[in-house]
Every structure is written in structure tokens, then in C-alpha cells.
Amino acid sequence: MRRRSFLRAAPAAALANLIAHPALAAQIATPIPSPDLHPVASGEDRFGALxxxxxxxxxxxxxxxxxxxxxxxxxxxxxxxxxxxxxxxxxxxxxxxxxxxxxxxxxxxxxxxxxxxxxxxxxxxxxxxxxxxxxxxxxxxxxxxxxxxxxxxxxxxxxxxxxxxxxxxxxxxxxxxxxxxxxxx
Incomplete structure (x- = not known):
């Protein structure tokens, strides 16, 4: 396979693989939950105790x-x-x-x-x-x-x-x- 043909075919093959594995596709599409954000000021301890x-x-x-x-x-x-x-x-x-x-x-x-x-x-x-x-x-x-x-x-x-x-x-x-x-x- 010529390089140019391979570069066009590779993304299609990856997409076909996702379609064939719905659990993997769902996992990738599921957003990562946002953690609680805890800004910590300069000189301050994250837990309040130096x-x-x-x-x-x-x-x-x-x-x-x-x-x-x-x-x-x-x-x-x-x-x-x-x-x-x-x-x-x-x-x-x-x-x-x-x-x-x-x-x-x-x-x-x-x-x-x-x-x-x-x-x-x-x-x-x-x-x-x-x-x-x-x-x-x-x-x-x-x-x-x-x-x-x-x-x-x-x-x-x-x-x-x-x-x-x-x-x-x-x-x-x-x-x-x-x-x-x-x-x-």
C-alpha cells in the first residue's frame, strides 16, 4: 500500500474498529467527571494546617x-x-x-x-x-x-x-x- 493510500485508510479503519466495539466507543464518548476544584492560595495549606x-x-x-x-x-x-x-x-x-x-x-x-x-x-x-x-x-x-x-x-x-x-x-x-x-x- 502506498503511503498516501495508507494515510487515508488509517482513520477509517480506526472508526470502523470503534463501531465494531460499542463499549469502547461509549467509554471514549463518556465525559470525564469534573473533580471538585480546590484553589490553594500562596502560603496556604490545602488542608488548612501548615x-x-x-x-x-x-x-x-x-x-x-x-x-x-x-x-x-x-x-x-x-x-x-x-x-x-x-x-x-x-x-x-x-x-x-x-x-x-x-x-x-x-x-x-x-x-x-x-x-x-x-x-x-x-x-x-x-x-x-x-x-x-x-x-x-x-x-x-x-x-x-x-x-x-x-x-x-x-x-x-x-x-x-x-x-x-x-x-x-x-x-x-x-x-x-x-x-x-x-x-x-
């Missing part, structure tokens, strides 16, 4: 249940120098977007500093950490899939120091690698 691990103020932006476990988004405001322990996620990609200030990152063997409008992905099973370079940075973070991350932050609210221990992180499918290289104690 969180902290001691080096920033955390606001949940998109909860795990809203995405069927596929995504969890948080906003770090007033991110101070220091940051979390060097760690990795067994099952999540972690995406960082700098909203304000300058944020230093370690991702694997790379060390870099990003400014407002820049982003970086820390792939699963790659050690990473971050720290504000300025007095108060602002960062948006997404975890995909969400895994146990929302519960980690909810539970860590009780004791931020405990949240940075190897035993605690292991419960949430993370691995503690070492202290933050940005902490000056």
Missing part, C-alpha cells in the same frame, strides 16, 4: 488522594540554610522548582545552585538534598508517584528532629544517606 521540619514552613498544595497516589505537591516558604539530611527515595522522583531566592542542591555527584524560575529533578534512588543560600528561599516540590510522602510530613509534624533519623525515614520508603552537607552546627 507543617514544618525546622528549616522551612511547609504547605501541602496537592494531596495524595486527589491524584490517586500519582502526585504530591508541597511548598516550602521561609526555607532557611541547612535543609534536610542527604537521602534518597526508593520509589519517587522528586522535582524542585525555585520560586524565590537561591537554593543549593546536591543530586548524586552534582552540586549546583538554582535561582528563581529554575528547576531540577532528583530521580528515585539517587541521593539528594537542598538548602537555601539566602535567608529565606521559596521552593515548590513535587513527588511522583506520591508514595508515603504526605504521611511522612504529617507524622513528622510531631517531631521534626526525629523525621531526619534513618529509622524514621525508612518507614516512609526513604533511605538516610548522611547529614546535610549544608548544615553548619
Amino acid at each position: 507543617h514544618s521540619l525546622g528549616f522551612s514552613d511547609l504547605a501541602f498544595k496537592v494531596g495524595t488522594q486527589e491524584t490517586g497516589g500519582n502526585l504530591f505537591m508541597i511548598e516550602h516558604r521561609n526555607l532557611r540554610p541547612g535543609g534536610p539530611a542527604l537521602h534518597l527515595h526508593l520509589n519517587q522522583e522528586e522535582w524542585f522548582y525555585v520560586m524565590e531566592g537561591e537554593i543549593a542542591f546536591v543530586v548524586g555527584e552534582k552540586k549546583l545552585t538554582l535561582k528563581a524560575g529554575e528547576s531540577i529533578l532528583a530521580p528515585r534512588r539517587i541521593p539528594h538534598t537542598f538548602s537555601s543560600v539566602v535567608a529565606a528561599g521559596h521552593l515548590l516540590i513535587g513527588f511522583a508517584p506520591a508514595g508515603k510522602m504526605e504521611q511522612y510530613f504529617r507524622d513528622a509534624k510531631q517531631d521534626g528532629a526525629l523525621a531526619a533519623t534513618p529509622e524514621y525515614m525508612n518507614r516512609y520508603d526513604m533511605q538516610w544517606i548522611g547529614p546535610s552537607p549544608f548544615r553548619q552546627e
Whole structure:
């Protein structure tokens, strides 16, 4: 079959396939129900309760249940120098977007500093950490899939120091690698 003939025949074949499978045609024609929309203002938490691990103020932006476990988004405001322990996620990609200030990152063997409008992905099973370079940075973070991350932050609210221990992180499918290289104690 010549290419031009194939290009004309392909859409007709697809349509014929839909007609032959009415259940598939009905499924495609059925509109997806519109979810309840929940706009979340800057600095506000989706569920009305801010969180902290001691080096920033955390606001949940998109909860795990809203995405069927596929995504969890948080906003770090007033991110101070220091940051979390060097760690990795067994099952999540972690995406960082700098909203304000300058944020230093370690991702694997790379060390870099990003400014407002820049982003970086820390792939699963790659050690990473971050720290504000300025007095108060602002960062948006997404975890995909969400895994146990929302519960980690909810539970860590009780004791931020405990949240940075190897035993605690292991419960949430993370691995503690070492202290933050940005902490000056």
C-alpha cells in the first residue's frame, strides 16, 4: 500500500474498529467527571494546617488522594540554610522548582545552585538534598508517584528532629544517606 493510500485508510479503519466495539466507543464518548476544584492560595495549606521540619514552613498544595497516589505537591516558604539530611527515595522522583531566592542542591555527584524560575529533578534512588543560600528561599516540590510522602510530613509534624533519623525515614520508603552537607552546627 502506498503511503498516501495508507494515510487515508488509517482513520477509517480506526472508526470502523470503534463501531465494531460499542463499549469502547461509549467509554471514549463518556465525559470525564469534573473533580471538585480546590484553589490553594500562596502560603496556604490545602488542608488548612501548615507543617514544618525546622528549616522551612511547609504547605501541602496537592494531596495524595486527589491524584490517586500519582502526585504530591508541597511548598516550602521561609526555607532557611541547612535543609534536610542527604537521602534518597526508593520509589519517587522528586522535582524542585525555585520560586524565590537561591537554593543549593546536591543530586548524586552534582552540586549546583538554582535561582528563581529554575528547576531540577532528583530521580528515585539517587541521593539528594537542598538548602537555601539566602535567608529565606521559596521552593515548590513535587513527588511522583506520591508514595508515603504526605504521611511522612504529617507524622513528622510531631517531631521534626526525629523525621531526619534513618529509622524514621525508612518507614516512609526513604533511605538516610548522611547529614546535610549544608548544615553548619
